Amino acid sequence: MTRTTEAGEKTHRAAPARRRTTAASRTGPSHRSPGQLLRRATPWLFLVAPLALLITFTYVPVANMIYYSFTDWDGISPDRNFTGSDNYVQIFTRPELFRVFFVSLYYLAASGLQIAVALYFATVLSFNLWFRNLFKGLLFFPYLINGVAIGFVFLYFFQDGGTLDSVLSWMGAETDHAWLGDPASANTSLAGVSVWRFTGLNFVLFLGAIQSIPGELYEAAQLDGATRWQQFRHIIAPSIKPILSLSIILAVSGSLAVFEIPYIMTGGATGTSTFVIQTVKLAFQFNKTGLASAAAVVLLLIILLITWVQRRLVPDDKVDLV
Amino acid sequence: MGNTKSLTSALLAVAALAVTGCSGGGAPSTETATAPADPGKATGSITVLTQRTDLVQSGAMDAYASEFNKVYPKVKVKFEGLTDYEGEVKIRMNTENYGDVLMIPASVAKNDYPKFFAPLGTSIRMADRYRFSDKSAVGNKVYGIAQFGTANGFVYNKALWKKAGITAWPTTPDEFLAGLEAIKTKTGATSYYTNFKDGWPLVQWTTNIGSVTCDENATNKLAGPSSPWKQGSELQVIDTLLHDIVKRKLSEKDPSTTNWEASKTKLAKGEIGSMMVGSWSITQMQDAAEKAGRNPADIGYMPLPVLKGDGHCATLVSDYQQAVNVHSEHKEAARAWIDWFTEKSGYSTEEGAVPTLKSAPMPSTLKDFVDNDVTFTERSETETGKVNDIDNAAEIGLNKPDYRQKLIDIARGAQKGSLDDYFTELNKRWDEAAKSVGS
Numbered sequence: 210m211t212r213t214t215e216a217g218e219k220t221h222r223a224a225p226a227r228r229r230t231t232a233a234s235r236t237g238p239s240h241r242s243p244g245q246l247l248r249r250a251t252p253w254l255f256l257v258a259p260l261a262l263l264i265t266f267t268y269v270p271v272a273n274m275i276y277y278s279f280t281d282w283d284g285i286s287p288d289r290n291f292t293g294s295d296n297y298v299q300i301f302t303r304p305e306l307f308r309v310f311f312v313s314l315y316y317l318a319a320s321g322l323q324i325a326v327a328l329y330f331a332t333v334l335s336f337n338l339w340f341r342n343l344f345k346g347l348l349f350f351p352y353l354i355n356g357v358a359i360g361f362v363f364l365y366f367f368q369d370g371g372t373l374d375s376v377l378s379w380m381g382a383e384t385d386h387a388w389l390g391d392p393a394s395a396n397t398s399l400a401g402v403s404v405w406r407f408t409g410l411n412f413v414l415f416l417g418a419i420q421s422i423p424g425e426l427y428e429a430a431q432l433d434g435a436t437r438w439q440q441f442r443h444i445i446a447p448s449i450k451p452i453l454s455l456s457i458i459l460a461v462s463g464s465l466a467v468f469e470i471p472y473i474m475t476g477g478a479t480g481t482s483t484f485v486i487q488t489v490k491l492a493f494q495f496n497k498t499g500l501a502s503a504a505a506v507v508l509l510l511i512i513l514l515i516t517w518v519q520r521r522l523v524p525d526d527k528v529d530l531v
Numbered sequence: 532m533g534n535t536k537s538l539t540s541a542l543l544a545v546a547a548l549a550v551t552g553c554s555g556g557g558a559p560s561t562e563t564a565t566a567p568a569d570p571g572k573a574t575g576s577i578t579v580l581t582q583r584t585d586l587v588q589s590g591a592m593d594a595y596a597s598e599f600n601k602v603y604p605k606v607k608v609k610f611e612g613l614t615d616y617e618g619e620v621k622i623r624m625n626t627e628n629y630g631d632v633l634m635i636p637a638s639v640a641k642n643d644y645p646k647f648f649a650p651l652g653t654s655i656r657m658a659d660r661y662r663f664s665d666k667s668a669v670g671n672k673v674y675g676i677a678q679f680g681t682a683n684g685f686v687y688n689k690a691l692w693k694k695a696g697i698t699a700w701p702t703t704p705d706e707f708l709a710g711l712e713a714i715k716t717k718t719g720a721t722s723y724y725t726n727f728k729d730g731w732p733l734v735q736w737t738t739n740i741g742s743v744t745c746d747e748n749a750t751n752k753l754a755g756p757s758s759p760w761k762q763g764s765e766l767q768v769i770d771t772l773l774h775d776i777v778k779r780k781l782s783e784k785d786p787s788t789t790n791w792e793a794s795k796t797k798l799a800k801g802e803i804g805s806m807m808v809g810s811w812s813i814t815q816m817q818d819a820a821e822k823a824g825r826n827p828a829d830i831g832y833m834p835l836p837v838l839k840g841d842g843h844c845a846t847l848v849s850d851y852q853q854a855v856n857v858h859s860e861h862k863e864a865a866r867a868w869i870d871w872f873t874e875k876s877g878y879s880t881e882e883g884a885v886p887t888l889k890s891a892p893m894p895s896t897l898k899d900f901v902d903n904d905v906t907f908t909e910r911s912e913t914e915t916g917k918v919n920d921i922d923n924a925a926e927i928g929l930n931k932p933d934y935r936q937k938l939i940d941i942a943r944g945a946q947k948g949s950l951d952d953y954f955t956e957l958n959k960r961w962d963e964a965a966k967s968v969g970s
Contacts, residue, residue: 283923285624285636286643369785389787391945476730478936479787479945493618494931495923496638 278502284492289499296503306504309484312396312471313464316483319400320407320460327408328453331415332441345416352409360473363402367474392480399471399481406470407463411456418449454523461519462512484508563672564649564855566867575861576607577631577868580620582851587612595876599868602875606864627858631865634851635667635675637930641916644674648854649862651676651869661873661887663849666912675852676869677887679879682832682845682897682907683738686812687805688798689831694718695804700833700843700903704772707836711781714804722804723776724794727786727939730932735807736773737929738848740765741910742835745844754914754921756962760954766929767954768837770938773807774950777942786939795819799830811850813896814883832897834905844906847885917968925964927957 278296282289300306330348334341351359366372367388377384389395422444430440446453468485471477477486484504492501567573579592586592587610596608611630613619620636623629624647639647650672651657657664657673667675692698695714701707711722726732741749743765753759759766776782783789795812797803799820806812810832817827834843853873855865872878879886883896885907893901900907922929934957940946941953 283638283640285621285639287646364788368788371788387785387787390785390943395787475787476728476932478727478730478933479940490933491926493621493638494928494933495926496640497923497926 274502274505277499278506280499282498283496284498285496292499296500297507299500300503300507306487309482309487310465312481312483313467315396315400316403316464316467317461319404320464323404323408324411324453324456324460326404327411327456328415330408331412331419332445335416335419335445345412348412349409351406352413354406356406356469357473359402359406360470363398363470364474367398389475389479389481395475395479395481399474402470402474403467414452414456415449418452419445422448454519458516458519461515465512465515466508562649562862564651564859564862564866566870567863570603570867571605573603573861573864573867574605575864576609577859577861577864578609578611579868580611580613580616580630580633582613582616582634584612584614595872595878598876599871602871603864603867606861606867608868627856629856631856631859631861632853632868633856634678635854641667641669641919644669644854645672645857647857648674649857649859649866650674651855651866660889662847662885662889662909663852663887663912666849666915667852667854668913669916675854676873677849677852678873679882679884679887680847680849681738681809681811681884682847682900683735683742683809684807684832684834684845684900685805686798686808686810686816687831687833688801688803688829690826690829691718691720691801691804692831694801701836702838702843704768704775704836707772708775708779708781711776711804712779715781718801718804720802720804721783721797722781723783724789724798724803724806725773725777725782725786725939726789726791726794726806727936728789729791730936732791732806732808733932733935733939734930735809736769736935737766738809739769739807739835739846741846741908742844743768743837743839745839745906745908747908747911749846749908749910750918751911751914753961754917754965756965758958759961760957769835770935770954771950772836773935774938774942777939780943782939786943796823799823799825801825801829805833809848810897811882811884832899834900839906842904842906844908845900847907847909849887849912850884920968921961921965924968925960927960 277289279291279293280289281292281295330344334344334348338344354362368374369387373388374384386394388398426444427440430444435443466485467483468489471481471483472486472489475481477483477490482490485508488501488504488508491497491504581587581592583592592610592612596610599608600606616634617636617638620629620633621638624636624639629647635644635648644667648667652673654665654668654671654673657668657676661676663677663680664673666677667673691714692710695710695717697710697713701710714720714722740753741747743749746752746765749765758764760770761767777786794803794806795816796819798806799816800823813830813832816830820827820830834845837843853869855862855869859865873887879891880894883894885893885897893907918929927934937946938950938953941948941950
């Protein structure tokens with residue numbers, strides 16, 4: 210349930226970019242001529258396009274959303290009335306709006322499992338094994354499939370007499386269970402789909418981090434007689450700590466903001482509604498765009514808060530192995 | 532850090548722009564869109580937004596347009612089929628560019644119609660000529676003309692019901708349930724199919740409001756703290772029937788993975804006994820029967836199993852209403868298209884639907900209804916705007932699947948609660964919302 214690509218890239222690319230700008234400003238002399246002004250402006254000229262895109266497609270919509278959250282707009286009507294903090298008061302005084310966060314616990318538990326599985330395979334496959342690359346490919350493959358397609362595939366998978374039931378019956382277990390039929394098994398099934406989909410991504414992140422550990426360390430450890438577990442415990446685990454904590458942050462925020470899989474597979478029926486599904490329904494089903502915007506703002510704040518707390522608890526100290 | 536400062540101020544400027552700008556919508560025009568008396572005078576190119584992507588792709592719409600051009604040679608009609616009609620049109624209506632002719636999306640508040648659509652005529656004159664005209668009447672003007680209407684009841688497989696030994700329409704909910712029971716035990720078919728997963732077929736139950744008491748004002752009566760699920764009310768009878776069907780396990784075993792497209796073939800083949808869908812579905816079911824090599828005549832349609840006096844009632848409700856964009860440059864041509872399409876194109880006959888034109892006869896798909904003297908209750912929709920406001924405020928969604936999905940979950944024990952508690956809760960939510968909206 211984690212969307213790690215963007216964040217992952219950012220952490221990798223931010224550093225060199227910053228270094229370049231500081232270097233440019235340091236070399237700039239104190240007196241200004243037109244040529245030098247242009248030179249100063251150069252980094253900004255390069256930034257115009259990305260900044261324009263960023264502002265148009267990220268900050269303007271967010272600003273709009275925050276503005277809507279203080280109105281009673283229905284999403285269509287040309288009139289909207291300013292209602293002050295009314296929407297926020299509603300969100301915090303209606304307990305049923307927050308009850309859906311319990312569903313997130315299923316996904317949170319699932320992402321714990323997901324990180325453990327990904328970490329295990331990343332560790333195992335970072336050593337020399339037969340068909341290593343094949344297994345890597347197999348594990349990463351689900352992440353490449355479109356989320357909507359996954360929803361449909363698994364809808365057939367969980368169907369009455371569908372793939373899961375037939376596989377179980379080949380193995381002799383005759384089940385007559387409607388997998389998406391009651392809240393507990395439906396949420397577990399959906400969380401399972403989510404694990405299937407996102408393990409590959411975590412796996413690739415971990416694998417990348419593990420492979421950046423210099424090989425001599427293992428050799429030295431082996432000479433000292435360290436077992437595989439000790440190698441993991443004292444070499445691998447500490448060196449991938451930043452990636453691990455990033456994965457956990459993304460897992461938590463991802464679990465709070467689950468949407469695609471349950472929306473496509475059950476539409477939020479049978480107690481599988483998540484906070485985002487509920488927000489979408491408020492906005493597009495009951496035409497309460499104002500209230501839904503407020504809910505979206507609240508979710509954003511909750512995720513920011515959790516990230517901040519987590520950063521406080523696990524500070525991102527520099528990894529230095531050698 | 533200078534960078535952060537300038538970035539922040541840029542963002543603030545943008546935010547301020549976003550807040551102050553872009554709240555569109557000009558002054559509503561009060562000029563009535565009328566078709567010119569002389570067809571040769573209507574000119575211009577008009578765009579028609581439609582939800583029937585299938586007809587646009589198959590070329591059926593273009594065929595209608597070329598027929599239309601025989602009468603109005605100077606009007607060019609273009610079609611834009613939108614798959615997610617409601618969603619896309621809703622967003623486009625924030626601009627002025629939403630076609631010349633469009634179907635009024637359900638999410639537009641009725642009182643906002645004058646801001647978006649050109650008036651088509653006065654209520655009295657339109658009501659003389661067309662059915663369903665009060666659905667889009669605001670003030671004393673009408674803003675939309677229905678494409679066609681549908682009668683409501685259950686589509687069922689006649690052969691299968693006969694096989695189970697039932698030939699007459701059930702007249703009480705208990706008889707209906709007994710019938711479903713007989714189908715289940717004698718034929719092994721799924722007696723009733725909820726279409727739970729797709730959701731929208733559950734909404735069809737709501738269209739029957741009015742069939743129980745044969746009251747044309749049934750929906751108008753919901754516009755207030757009326758406890759819609761109180762004992763003996765329309766919704767109580769309708770929803771209790773659905774609840775009992777599921778509770779007695781007369782519906783499909785796993786509702787969470789149903790499939791509408793597949794259900795058509797299953798009903799045609801006699802693997803499903805009945806479904807609650809509007810009469811528009813009859814032609815689709817007959818098609819499915821033909822494709823599956825079965826007899827299309829096996830597809831039957833029956834009214835809600837409730838008698839009023841000694842006969843059944845079936846509500847007639849309007850499909851999408853066609854309207855003229857208030858910003859359209861060619862309102863005359865747009866109106867000419869709507870009039871021609873509603874009255875002369877033969878579209879509603881083709882679809883086996885109830886014609887909008889009052890003088891036109893009922894379609895052949897409803898022959899059973901006409902032969903058995905089913906009373907057609909043409910439901911008044913004058914208070915729909917207010918009913919929708921209450922419904923949205925209460926977050927119940929009479930025209931959304933969610934609350935019936937929960938009803939079904941309660942009936943099959945997937946969620947805690949009892950029917951009575953649920954009705955009490957719904958009544959409470961409705962009445963409270965009605966008070967807050969009414970104030």
